[in-house]
Amino acid sequence: MVLGLGTGSTAAFAVDRIGQLLKEGKLKNIVAVPTSIRTYEQAKSLGIPLATLDEQPNLDLAIDGADEVDPALNVVKGRGGALLREKMVELASKKFVCIVDESKLVDGLGGSKDAMPVEVVQFCWKYNLERLQALPELAGCKAKLRMNGEKPYVTDNSNYIVDLYFDTPIKDSHAASKAILALVGVVDHGLFLDMVDVVIIAGSTGIEVKQK
Numbered sequence: 001m002v003l004g005l006g007t008g009s010t011a012a013f014a015v016d017r018i019g020q021l022l023k024e025g026k027l028k029n030i031v032a033v034p035t036s037i038r039t040y041e042q043a044k045s046l047g048i049p050l051a052t053l054d055e056q057p058n059l060d061l062a063i064d065g066a067d068e069v070d071p072a073l074n075v076v077k078g079r080g081g082a083l084l085r086e087k088m089v090e091l092a093s094k095k096f097v098c099i100v101d102e103s104k105l106v107d108g109l110g111g112s113k114d115a116m117p118v119e120v121v122q123f124c125w126k127y128n129l130e131r132l133q134a135l136p137e138l139a140g141c142k143a144k145l146r147m148n149g150e151k152p153y154v155t156d157n158s159n160y161i162v163d164l165y166f167d168t169p170i171k172d173s174h175a176a177s178k179a180i181l182a183l184v185g186v187v188d189h190g191l192f193l194d195m196v197d198v199v200i201i202a203g204s205t206g207i208e209v210k211q212k
C-alpha cells in the first residue's frame with residue numbers, strides 16, 4: 001500500500017502509530033509519501049519506508065489533519081505551512097482521510113476567523129498580497145504575510161505564505177479558489193475542495209465518522 005503522510009500535530013499521531021504498527025510487525029508492505037520535510041524526518045526516524053511523489057505517483061490512502069471542515073467535507077488546510085505538498089500528495093491519492101477534533105468544524109470555510117493560507121512566490125509578494133485582498137470573490141478579507149520571528153516564513157518550496165482572514169465565511173469557495181489561482185505568482189491556496197472522502201472527528205462524546 002502506498003500511503004500519504006500528512007503534516008501537523010494531529011497527523012503526527014497517525015505517523016507515530018504507523019511507525020509503531022510497522023515495528024510490531026502488524027503492518028507490512030507499505031511505502032509512504034510525506035507531505036513536508038517535518039513529516040519526512042519524523043517518518044524516517046520511525047523507520048517507515050519512504051518515497052517521493054515522483055517515485056510513487058499513485059497513492060492508495062492519504063491521512064492528514066485540517067484547520068476547518070465544512071458540512072460538505074470541504075476543508076481549509078495549511079496553517080502548518082505544508083499546503084502545496086499536502087494538496088499534491090492528497091490529490092494523487094485514491095482515498096483522503098482527514099482526522100480532526102470537533103473544534104475544526106465550521107458552517108462555512110473561512111468561518112473560524114483564523115488564517116486561510118495562500119502560498120505565493122517571494123518575488124513581489126506585496127503586489128500579490130494586495131491583489132488577493134482586492135479580489136471581489138474574497139470580499140472583506142484581510143491579508144497578512146506570515147512571519148517567522150522578524151523574517152517572513154518560508155515554505156519547504158522556498159515560497160512565502162499570505163494568510164487571509166475573514167469576518168464571515170467565504171460565500172463561494174469554488175469561485176474564490178478559481179480567482180486566487182488566476183493570479184500569476186500565486187502557487188496554491190489552502191482551500192481543499194471536493195478532495196476529502198472521510199473525516200474522523202474526535203469530540204467530547206466520542207468519535208464521529210463522516211463520509212462522502
Ligand SMILES: O=C(CO)[C@H](O)[C@H](O)COP(=O)(O)O
Nearest residue numbers: 008009010065078080081082
Ligand atoms: O494543513 C496542515 C499543515 O499544513 C495541518 O494539517 C493543519 O494545519 C492542521 O494541523 P493540526 O493538526 O496541528 O491542528
